[in-house]
Amino acid sequence: MAKHTHWRDSKAWLDTGLSLSSTSNEACKLYDAALTQYIGWYDEPSVGGLEATLEALLKSDPSFVMGRVISNGLELLGTGTNIDLNLDLKKNIDEMVDLSMSNSISQREKYHVSAIKFLSDGYQKKACETWERILVENPTDLLALKFAHDSYFYLGESTQIRDSIARVMPYWDDTMPLSSYLHGMYAFGLEETNLYAQAEKEAKLGLHLNPNDPWATHSMAHVLEMSGRAKEGIQFMSTTENDWNICGMIACHNYWHWALYCIEMGDYQKALDIYDKQVEQRTVQSGAPLDMVDAASLLYRLEMEGVSVGKARWQKLFDIVGPHINDHTLVFNDIHYLMAALGTQQDDIVTSYKESIMDFIKVKKGDQRNIMNDVGVAMFEAFQAYNNGEFAKAVEKMIPIRYQVIRIGGSHAQRDVFNQFLIHAALKSTEKQHQKLARCLLIERKSLKDCAPLTDRLTARAMALHID
Structure with missing residues (x-):
């Protein structure tokens, strides 16, 4: 290394x-x-x-x-x-x-x-x-x-992620210890502000200087994800695996990226294999929130794709997540912990979780309290409604806050689970307006990432609906 x-x-x-x-x-x-x-x-x-x-x-x-x-x-x-x-x-x-x-x-x-x-x-x-x-x-x-x-x-402050690094770059040179890591950090900010070509250049430079820089690997994974290069992403992660999997604090997240490419390509079994062999095991070992949210997101995405991941996987995850559902350190974490709670199909846990969140809003101050009040509660209620088969309600809860979801943090790739959630809810709603909305959202999605098999699969479902 x-x-x-x-x-x-x-x-x-x-x-x-x-x-x-x-x-x-x-x-x-x-x-x-x-x-x-x-x-x-x-x-x-x-x-x-x-x-x-x-x-x-x-x-x-x-x-x-x-x-x-x-x-x-x-x-x-x-x-x-x-x-x-x-x-x-x-x-x-x-x-x-x-x-x-x-x-x-x-x-x-x-x-x-x-x-x-x-x-x-x-x-x-x-x-x-x-x-x-x-x-x-x-x-x-x-x-x-x-x-x-x-x-x-x-x-979720993407511009600040980018500009904070850009401002200091001229003061660093290659002789300074740890200087190579700035390239991967800058690449991430560039990617999160949709400057993919520049991001790719910085990520590659970071990896050239240090092949074991897992954040540069992570930034490159984001570039390939957001630019619709899933096949290239699979090859990149597989050929560099031994360079980044030794960095245990983020290895689980990089495996998560690999699994996303597999879901995009419709290779659900490979995605499940990565979950079972890497994501789940590393989450159990670390108990880290970053790993827990990735595990929940991966299972939820697979289930939206029609894959039955099994209650046992959800229960094993919730055994780790459960002790943290009243922490409320990040709204981003809370919504993913909700996915795990819903996966266990225990309504009483979800109900008490909602009560805990409302208490948090009443008694606490700070940025996360405000984000939970403004965005998080509506997201919670949307997921709860979807789980109860109330798809129209889920859509109506998500639409007003759609462009505020970024405030809960995470990356564009991580928050894409919420874009997919809204599309699925709209497709399943019995309201014709919602079904038409699903088509519109898919057109929008395709315009941003043309090479997107997952979008194409959802579009085929949308076009099969008799809504005209």
């Missing part, structure tokens, strides 16, 4: 213009090791993996503010917990804030602390504004850049 493992000590960080307020060289090196694994989505064996690195980092210098920042930030951005659910996390963040009051802490580090505090309080946009403030003065601060990158993704 082409990687940076010569960890930077206190002087090395000072020489880069990013001084760290720790007298411990060991702490500074471990901070670099943690940052490297985070940006590369992998566990470095020489330091015991990311989790062990963070534990050692905090022990090496308990008063090291940036050690607290990266540890608390990663726990929050994992979206598996929050300060309401995890009192230890709340305590750690309060201690981090107290440590930042010292005069020995730089302004840059104080801003980092403020950003994490905003994030913990539910204000992701304010956190992003603070990281961008850091980057104006310190464009090579990779932690600020990556934290902002991930948070923009959670907010």
Whole structure:
């Protein structure tokens, strides 16, 4: 693996213009090791993996503010917990804030602390504004850049994903540690703003510099998905599999992309094989929300295509998802957890889940609360209606918020499950207007991606309806 493992000590960080307020060289090196694994989505064996690195980092210098920042930030951005659910996390963040009051802490580090505090309080946009403030003065601060990158993704802010990287690119060069990863990050922003040719160029450059960059692989997978090159996507993922599947934090998601190509081509058995052998097993092992939402999305897409995935698969997934349905860390997660709940066909769970969401809206503040109120509840009710055979109701719930769904975050490829959902609901509705809408949506879909067998299959179904 082409990687940076010569960890930077206190002087090395000072020489880069990013001084760290720790007298411990060991702490500074471990901070670099943690940052490297985070940006590369992998566990470095020489330091015991990311989790062990963070534990050692905090022990090496308990008063090291940036050690607290990266540890608390990663726990929050994992979206598996929050300060309401995890009192230890709340305590750690309060201690981090107290440590930042010292005069020995730089302004840059104080801003980092403020950003994490905003994030913990539910204000992701304010956190992003603070990281961008850091980057104006310190464009090579990779932690600020990556934290902002991930948070923009959670907010569905595609233009910001792109521009945040574009603004700092001229300040980096190939001699800087971890610089190659910027190409994959920039490629993702370009792809999410429909600049596919430029995105492909950046992704290929990132992979040329480091074939083991799984985010560059991921960005390339998105380009091939969105430009209707499913066959090429299957070949790309299969021939590079051993380059990216060693990066365990995102390998499940890249397998998910591979399965999407198979669904597009109508190879449902291959998609199920990928689910069983990779997605499900990795989700069980990791228990990570990113993996759980991908598993739910994949099963739901297959079922919309008419594939019976079996209640056992849904139940096994819900056994992992269930403990998190009251977390409400991301609306994006909540809607996918709903898919898993619906898959188990347990109405009482769905009912209590809805009550939990309404309580969340009543008592909480912050960006996710507002998104849930404005978009998430209608989406929840649409999926619930569809599950109950009330297809016309599902359509009527989705239509008013169709162009707001981006606010729940994720990528265009991930949110496409909701586009497909609306089409399927419209096709199944007994309302002639909805059936005509399905045809219109399919024309729109075809105009965006001409080579799309899945769209062609749905169009054939729509044209078979006697609605004229």
